[in-house]
Amino acid sequence: MTNIAVLGGGKMGEALLSGLLKAGQPAEALCFTERYPRRASEITDRFGIRHLELAGATSVAELLVIAVKPQDVEPLLGELAGSLRPETLVVSMCAGLPTALFERRLPVGTSVVRAMPNTSMLVGEAMTALSPGQHVTDAQLDQVDRVFGTVGRVVRVPEAQQDAVTALSGSGPAYFFYLVEAMIEAGVALGMPRALASELIVQSALGAARMLRETGEHPVVLREAVTSPGGTTAMALRELERLGTRAALASAIEAARDRSLDLGTSYAR
Structure with missing residues (x-):
């Protein structure tokens, strides 16, 4: 049993x-x-978990997860530098911030792992990418892998790929929610009750995801299997292509990647 402290009670901290x-x-x-008493x-x-001040959390934690906004990291690291135990393993869930920032501000030799999960942790279906800092051992990386493995799937990537990971899977649930929202609204516009439209689309999304996971087929193969020549699906897909949906999605993901890079540049000096 590992004693784990989560610094920050926002959505991601709560999800973990x-x-x-x-x-x-x-x-x-x-x-x-958590700095806000009400939160x-x-x-x-809700969970029966202890709320501690920073000094108390660092005194008991074997694994310390930083889950605050990037703009709050600098003052937090200033406080941590004087209280962090040398053997404590630090995990950052801060979008865009490299392990080098934490290694530079924390005691020399501190082991830091960069993790980018998503909010699907709430239902045990997160996708988390891990990147070790220069002082992390294989055993420590395995430990972090096990922690995040309790809330979903885990992959290990070079840190240079973390900004792309942030754009793809870190922000990914929001893209699917946006698409589902738009499809429900379309159903309502066609005269369907909102509850029925929601049930149809959510189940369709769940089924499509399971088909992708369980069949192992390329998305193109699965899409073509339900696209009859001249049929309803073909007409819908033609309209999506005409409106530039594919290009818009690619542009959106690139924008998210660029923002992650900007955060690293802004806060990692």
């Missing part, structure tokens, strides 16, 4: 805590920090 509890991690082995009380009441 919730996912770890659902995976069987005892509440007494978890704690978190701290919400999490404590």
Whole structure:
């Protein structure tokens, strides 16, 4: 049993805590920090997890997860530098920020892993990419792999790919939610009750995802299997191509990647 402290009680911090509890991690082995008392009380009441001040969290944590906004990292690292134990493994979930920033600001030799999960941790279906810093051992990386493996799937990538990962899977759930929202609204515009449109689309999305995962087929193969020449699906796909949907999606993901790069540049000096 590893004592884990999550610094930051925002959506991602809460998602990880919730996912770890659902995976069987005892509440007494978890704690978190949060600067807003009302938010701290919400999490404590909901999950039964201890809320501690930073010094208390660093004193008990074997694995310390930083889950704050990038703009809040610099002052946090200033506080951590004087209280972090040398053996503590640090995991950053901060979009765009490289391990070098944490290694530079924390005690010499601190082991830092960069992790980019997504909010599907809440249902145990996260996609997390890990990149080790220069002081991380194989055993430590395995440990972080196991922690995030309790809330979904894990891959290991070179840190140079983390900005693209952030754009693809870190932000990825939002793209699917956006698409589902648009499809539900389209159903309503066609005269369908909203609840029925929602049920149809959500189940279709779930089924499509399972087909991709379980068949192992390329998306093109699966798409062509339901696209009859001159049929309804063919007409819909032609309209999507005419409107430049594919190009718009590629541009959106590139914009997310660029923003991740900007964050690294802005806060990693």
